Amino acid sequence: xxxxxxxxxxxxxxxxxxxxxxxxxxxxxxxxxxxxxxxxxxxxxxxxxxxxxxxxxxxxxxxxxxxxxxxxxxxxxxxxxxxxxxxxxxxxxxxxxxxxxxxxxxxxxxxxxxxxxxxxxxxxxxxxxxxxxxxxxxxxxxxxxxxxxxxxxxxxxxxxxxxxxxxxxxxxxxxxxxxxxxxxxxxxxxxxxxxxxxxxxxxxxxxxxxxxxxxxxxxxxxxxxxxxxxxxxxxxxxxxxxxx
Numbered sequence: 001x002x003x004x005x006x007x008x009x010x011x012x013x014x015x016x017x018x019x020x021x022x023x024x025x026x027x028x029x030x031x032x033x034x035x036x037x038x039x040x041x042x043x044x045x046x047x048x049x050x051x052x053x054x055x056x057x058x059x060x061x062x063x064x065x066x067x068x069x070x071x072x073x074x075x076x077x078x079x080x081x082x083x084x085x086x087x088x089x090x091x092x093x094x095x096x097x098x099x100x101x102x103x104x105x106x107x108x109x110x111x112x113x114x115x116x117x118x119x120x121x122x123x124x125x126x127x128x129x130x131x132x133x134x135x136x137x138x139x140x141x142x143x144x145x146x147x148x149x150x151x152x153x154x155x156x157x158x159x160x161x162x163x164x165x166x167x168x169x170x171x172x173x174x175x176x177x178x179x180x181x182x183x184x185x186x187x188x189x190x191x192x193x194x195x196x197x198x199x200x201x202x203x204x205x206x207x208x209x210x211x212x213x214x215x216x217x218x219x220x221x222x223x224x225x226x227x228x229x230x231x232x233x234x235x236x237x238x239x240x241x242x243x244x
Contacts, residue, residue: 031219032193033167037118037144040064040097049080054088054110060096064120071101072123078104087112089131104128111136111159114143122148122171132157134186140166148199151176158185164192171199177211179204179231179238186210195219206231207241 043064050065052058065084080086082103087093089110098105100121106114111132117140119126126145129138136159144167145152152168153175155161161175168174174196177187186209195218196202202218202225205211213226226244 031195031217032165033144033195033219034142034165035144035167035169035195037120037146038062038095038097043099045101046084049083049086049107052085052087052091052093055090056088057092057094058085058087058096059094062095062097062116064097064099066099066101067103069101071103073103074123078124080104080107080109083107083128087114093117098126108132108138111138111157113139113141115139115141117143119143119145119148119152121146122152125150125154126152128154128156129159129161130156132159134158136160137162140164142166144168146170148172154178155187155189156181158187160188160190162190162192163194166194168194168196169198171196173201173204174199175202175213176204177206177209177229177231179206179229180233180235182233182235184209184231184233186212189213191215191218193217196225197221201225201227203227203244204229205244206238213244 040063045066045068084098084102085106087108092113094115097118103123105126108129109131122145138161140163142165146169148171150172156178175189189203203213204227205213207228208230224243228242229238230241231238
């Protein structure tokens with residue numbers, strides 16, 4: 001019995017919000033995410049990543065940023081060199097639109113804050129957060145992403161990710177705690193006010209590493225917003241073992 005209670009505790013969400021999201025065919029009024037993407041007046045195509053220094057703030061003024069035509073090569077995993085932005089620990093990136101011509105969107109190499117960041121067409125992963133440690137919090141506030149066949153947010157570090165008022169449509173997973181990183185740890189995710197449509201999982205977490213997830217005041221049309229996996233450090237594909 002106690003094992004069942006532990007599994008249930010791994011992922012908590014607001015029952016009222018869930019019921020409203022499943023019965024309201026229109027937008028859930030409790031959901032605060034905006035589905036209106038900015039209309040950039042110009043595009044900045046860079047031959048290398050734009051770096052936001054540790055503790056610094058970069059305001060993109062709602063311009064479109066990409067890596068130039070042909071940068072997206074499908075779902076192949078990329079590294080820091082393939083990103084549009086690299087945000088160092090404690091950095092803030094805000095008011096940017098990431099265009100479809102990119103392999104990797106944003107790499108946070110430590111805890112970071114992303115505010116009003118939009119992805120018009122996700123190639124591999126939109127956001128990768130790594131290098132954060134237990135007790136550190138990364139925040140994704142507002143913004144949204146379209147056409148993410150796999151993950152929008154990939155979390156490889158060991159801290160907490162807070163996702164607030166984010167909009168996602170046509171996605172595989174909004175958030176995924178790394179299922180097969182060579183170095184594993186407990187990760188935490190807190191989701192609030194998010195709208196997720198035409199997708200699969202809002203969050204995927206690893207039961208065996210003690211991950212925790214909270215979803216509240218969310219609007220979604222998936223039957224399984226929180227999925228539990230059995231992660232590993234061998235690089236093998238993690239197994240899905242249940243639902244929160």
